[in-house]
Amino acid sequence: MGDDAAFHYVAMDFGGHGLSSHYYLGVPYCQENFVNEIGRVVAGGIIGGMFSCIFPEMVDKLILLDTLPFTMDPKGMENMLTYRRGAIEHMLQAEAFQKPRQVVKPEEMLQRFLKNNNHLNEECGRLLLQRGTTQVATGLMMNRDRRVGLLEYSIPFLTRLLVHSIKQLQAQVLLIKASQGYFNMERGITDKSVMLLVLDTLRSVLKEQFQYMEVPGNHYVHLNQPQNVADIISAFLQSKERLPHL
Structure with missing residues (x-):
């Protein structure tokens, strides 16, 4: 993007997204x-x-x-x-029926993500999942709050x-x-x-x-x-x- 030395870019995750914390129960996302x-x-x-x-x-x-x-x-x-x-x-419905976050194998997670976001290519899908998931012992969990x-x-x-x-x-x-x-x-x-x-x-x-x-x-x-x-x-x-x- 040319000479960007004068700029400082910030990639921000809103609450409930990416690496940011989820809101407490009863606090709406708006x-x-x-x-x-x-x-x-x-x-x-x-x-x-x-x-x-x-x-x-x-x-x-x-x-x-x-x-x-x-x-x-x-x-x-x-x-x-x-x-x-x-x-x-x-x-209220989302909070009443919250389920534990599902753990999915990385490649399966990627394919699900691309299926639900078919305008993205594979490279972008992998990039977004770096911020949008958390690595655990048996696979990946989505970070995004369902609410x-x-x-x-x-x-x-x-x-x-x-x-x-x-x-x-x-x-x-x-x-x-x-x-x-x-x-x-x-x-x-x-x-x-x-x-x-x-x-x-x-x-x-x-x-x-x-x-x-x-x-x-x-x-x-x-x-x-x-x-x-x-x-x-x-x-x-x-x-x-x-x-x-x-």
Whole structure:
């Protein structure tokens, strides 16, 4: 990524992920808690977007890799109680039926992981499992807390809150969209409409502070094909000028 001597990169595991501890029973996994964790370290993606709006003076540049700065739902107000109820019910259910973590042979663990994440290649799968598992005498155990999946029930941003939050940003923002990523054109109209809404809002509010790039690859392009994003990210971090559109 060029001359990175001036930068210090941090790879962070949120609570319940990778090498970080699990939350206590009764403490839900939600994006707001992850924002608190960033306050102690630094990270990116949806959580980074929220952090950049809540603590705008602490962030100079925000990079979004095939993700949006917030969880959005066009029917957020109508669905708010549903999200809240779902979060509570599923957390209680997950805690009530927690099973001991399964120990699996390394190669079997890798094949299971790749089957559930078919956009990853084998090299990336092995790399992620280094942080995502713990070695024991008879094999590997997954580190991820099963309750983390409940993030799908996080309260989504409403449109008015989206605009207000983006207006708080002081950072320059780079959004890199993968052509076959999470928001590709084959997904439902809801996902596409959300993507277009957020892009239009970022462009209209941030103007020259916002840059949008599209690269070939899937949601894991930064792992599978880092050369597709490395130069873009490096130039964004090192330059105060806008990147030329591809």
